[in-house]
Amino acid sequence: MIDQPSGDSPQSGTDAAARLLQVGDALNDRVHAAIDARTRAIAESCMAAAVLAYVFAVVLSGGGNAGLGAGANGYEPNGLGFAFLILVPFLAATSLEQGLRQSLHTAGHGRSRTRRVLVASASMLPLCVALILVVFWQTPWPLALLITVVTTVPLLLLATQSARRARNWGVRRPKPVWLAPLGGASQISTAVLGLWLGAIAALSGTTLILAGGLTVIAFFCTVMVTQQSRWGLPRLAGEWGREQWSAFGCSYLLMLGLAVVLSRTNWDLTVVGIVGGVCVAAPLVIAAFRPAPIWEP
Amino acid sequence: MGAHHPRHDLDDALLTPLRFSVMAALRADVEIDFGTLRDLLETDDSALSKAISTLSAAGYVAVRKGFVGNRPRTWLTATGAGIAAMRIHVAALQAIAAGLPPAS
Numbered sequence: 001m002i003d004q005p006s007g008d009s010p011q012s013g014t015d016a017a018a019r020l021l022q023v024g025d026a027l028n029d030r031v032h033a034a035i036d037a038r039t040r041a042i043a044e045s046c047m048a049a050a051v052l053a054y055v056f057a058v059v060l061s062g063g064g065n066a067g068l069g070a071g072a073n074g075y076e077p078n079g080l081g082f083a084f085l086i087l088v089p090f091l092a093a094t095s096l097e098q099g100l101r102q103s104l105h106t107a108g109h110g111r112s113r114t115r116r117v118l119v120a121s122a123s124m125l126p127l128c129v130a131l132i133l134v135v136f137w138q139t140p141w142p143l144a145l146l147i148t149v150v151t152t153v154p155l156l157l158l159a160t161q162s163a164r165r166a167r168n169w170g171v172r173r174p175k176p177v178w179l180a181p182l183g184g185a186s187q188i189s190t191a192v193l194g195l196w197l198g199a200i201a202a203l204s205g206t207t208l209i210l211a212g213g214l215t216v217i218a219f220f221c222t223v224m225v226t227q228q229s230r231w232g233l234p235r236l237a238g239e240w241g242r243e244q245w246s247a248f249g250c251s252y253l254l255m256l257g258l259a260v261v262l263s264r265t266n267w268d269l270t271v272v273g274i275v276g277g278v279c280v281a282a283p284l285v286i287a288a289f290r291p292a293p294i295w296e297p
Numbered sequence: 298m299g300a301h302h303p304r305h306d307l308d309d310a311l312l313t314p315l316r317f318s319v320m321a322a323l324r325a326d327v328e329i330d331f332g333t334l335r336d337l338l339e340t341d342d343s344a345l346s347k348a349i350s351t352l353s354a355a356g357y358v359a360v361r362k363g364f365v366g367n368r369p370r371t372w373l374t375a376t377g378a379g380i381a382a383m384r385i386h387v388a389a390l391q392a393i394a395a396g397l398p399p400a401s
Binding site: 027 | 314321322326327329330333337338366372374387391393
């Protein structure tokens with residue numbers, strides 16, 4: 001496509017100028033496509049890690065013998081609250097990942113779509129196995145964990161492959177030069193997301209089952225209704241920088257960890273829930289007011 | 298004062314197709330490794346090396362040596378001066394391609 005250098009003779013004339021501009025545009029598109037492919041690989045490996053964490057949280061918090069004892073406040077959890085505690089951050093992660101894909105400049109080509117189907121299938125396998133073992137068969141958690149670990153192997157391999165591809169990619173964005181606070185709507189949405197996740201986490205440890213259930217239902221409804229608006233999670237994904245993504249990762253893992261702790265501890269669940277809720281909310285609330293990189297359009 | 302033809306705004310350092318292509322690939326927010334850039338531009342190592350030396354001497358490209366794992370990598374980015382020069386050069390090319398009459 002590109003001519004070999006033909007010495008230092010100046011390009012002149014209308015046709016030569018138009019041809020050079022076309023070459024520049026075509027190269028720009030190819031560089032965009034390469035950056036997008038790397039972003040897809042990173043998103044793929046992060047989502048795979050999120051699925052793995054989710055599956056282990058399901059097994060550990062819901063496996064047979066979960067809820068080893070009632071909390072010190074006498075409240076014996078029925079597991080429903082913990083199921084929501086695991087489901088809510090996963091829904092948020094899925095919605096954010098969808099937004100990240102939408103924010104890319106180029107659509108994935110055939111090979112990347114095939115790979116996406118492969119990763120989705122590999123993600124569904126441990127999810128289904130974990131749910132069957134935990135919900136239908138009430139398998140003791142060590143056995144459920146062992147079986148689930150085996151089913152995660154394909155996903156682990158694909159995630160590792162994606163991470164290595166992203167690391168070795170020859171086109172990347174350098175350290176950002178320009179940083180600026182998120183836009184007003186994104187700041188509010190990020191902080192509200194953190195507070196909402198924190199509230200769900202805090203309420204799941206208390207005896208306020210109705211309040212907890214309503215908070216979760218309101219969260220699901222809000223995510224669905226705001227999907228296409230500037231307040232929605234998909235829009236956030238296009239604006240977040242590394243700090244915001246890291247904060248969400250922390251809140252996500254803390255929430256899953258909290259579900260496991262709540263289902264297995266003898267401590268006062270109200271205290272554990274409230275402390276957990278604050279820890280879940282804090283990273284996103286702080287990150288909402290941290291700067292994010294500005295890239296050329 | 299005489300008419301100012303857009304060709305006077307063309308940058309000498311960007312006049313060969315390869316050097317122009319290098320700068321077109323190195324957008325403001327991208328870092329490309331030498332091997333990947335060579336493949337993108339469908340050229341060979343020696344031609345690309347020469348082009349980068351010229352652009353680097355003009356202060357348009359920054360070269361950074363790094364490692365990915367144990368493998369050495371040479372990362373290339375456009376400098377602020379390079380991005381500005383490219384913008385002026387592209388504007389001049391657009392004017393020429395559009396067949397604009399010389400501005401007086």
